[in-house]
Amino acid sequence: MEKNAIRLKKWAQRAELELESENIHIQYIWNPGGFVNQSYQISDEEKRMHVKFADRAHQPSLQQWACHHEYLRGNYEAPKLLMEIHETVIPEYSYGLLFEFFEGETWKGQAWSDRILSKICQLHGDTHLKRVLGVEEKSYADAFIDTYIHRFREDMKIIDADRGSLPFVQEETFDMFHEMADQLEEEVHQSIHFQRPAEDVVHNDLNQQNILVNGDGFCIIDWDDLTVGDAAADFASLLWPWVDTSEWPMWEQKVRGLAGDDVVERMSLYFKAKLLDDVIDVLADYVEAEEYPEVKERTQQRAKATHLKALELYKARYGKSLYE
Known part of the structure; x- marks a missing residue:
């Protein structure tokens, strides 16, 4: 991360960002949920900016955000986009977006809650975004499987390939992960609440960390995964901390x-998936953290716990029991 910060500082000094060149500071933003993207704060003594980079495989998601940023900013409190970055500033990350920094804290449920929930509900029924994003023919069950089951199976490939680096996981438990995912998929297929077409516009990564608040309002960030899917997934992800x-x-x-009774009914299986995500996905993060020595220790400590x-x-x- 240190070498990348040096590269980013050199880029910022020549990119005409209206920052004091000699006072530019770069801070890596640690994402405990994985290493798909790289995010940094760029600042001088007066201004701060946020930059997010994607590798070639995930570039289309960031480009989609850039394409719709004005609409998202005008309607859904998204951050202001300052610049697209069409060069490899950081090795293997070929594209980036530079945003105005929003001065705020992670939403904890107290401030602006009714407005935030209302805005999310508005997003779910947004006919303009539904049209421009395109509606695939899929059910709520398909959307659930795309969001969680496929990810579990990709995570388990990573985990199974490196079981030796996870000594705190008992050997018989690894196979049980596959059974848990299979059972959850079967439950979704059997639920009548998941059989209707999935036609909701969803943020698709709507956790508390992606809503920032201050005394004047709020900002919803990280629109990379914007798609058409299931409103229940957004609500479940956002409200997961209060379930118990x-x-x-x-x-x-x-x-x-x-949002109605059906959304609430579907949320129950999304909550089960969220918990299973904390069982499985964090182990993949634990394994992948080996490639990032500067954040390895805190990532692995958090993942294990x-x-x-x-x-x-x-x-x-x-x-x-996963041990039976």
Whole structure:
């Protein structure tokens, strides 16, 4: 990361960003959820900017965001795009977007909650975005499988190929991961709530970290995965931290009032998938962190702790031991 910061600083000094050249500072933004993209903060003593880079495989997602950024900013509080970067500033990352920095904190559920939920509901029914993104013929079950089951199986390829680097996972548990994913897929296929066409416009990565708030308002960031899918996935991802708290009935009522009973019903399986994600996906992050020595220790510590906690919760909540 240090070498990349040096490269990025040199780029920023010649890119006419209206920053004090001698006072430019680069800060890597750690994403505990993986290493698909690279994000940095660029600043001097007066201004701050956010830059996000993608490799060639994920470049189309960032380009889609750039294509729709004005509409997203005008309607959904997305950050202001300052520049597209069409050069390899960082090795293997061939494209990037530079944004105005939003001064705010991660949303914790208190500030702007009704406006945020209302804005998300507006997004789900946005006919303009639905038209320009294109509607594939798929069911809510297909959308669920695309979002979670396929990812679990890709993660398990990474995990199975490097089991030796995961000594805190018992050998028989690895095979159980495959069974858990298969069972979840079967539950989705059998649920009547997942059989209708999936025609909702979704952010598709709507966790708390991707909503920033301050005293004046909020900003929804990371629109890379914007697509047509299932509104229940967005609500479940955003409200996951409150599922096992006394506040959940209040949040459930809000979603039911905005989006309807079917969305709430589908959320129950998305919550199960979220927990299984914390069992499986973090292990893939643990393995991949070996290639990133500067963040390896904290990534692996977080991944191990998340996995072990989620494993116990999964066993308790869904009544099946992964060791049987």
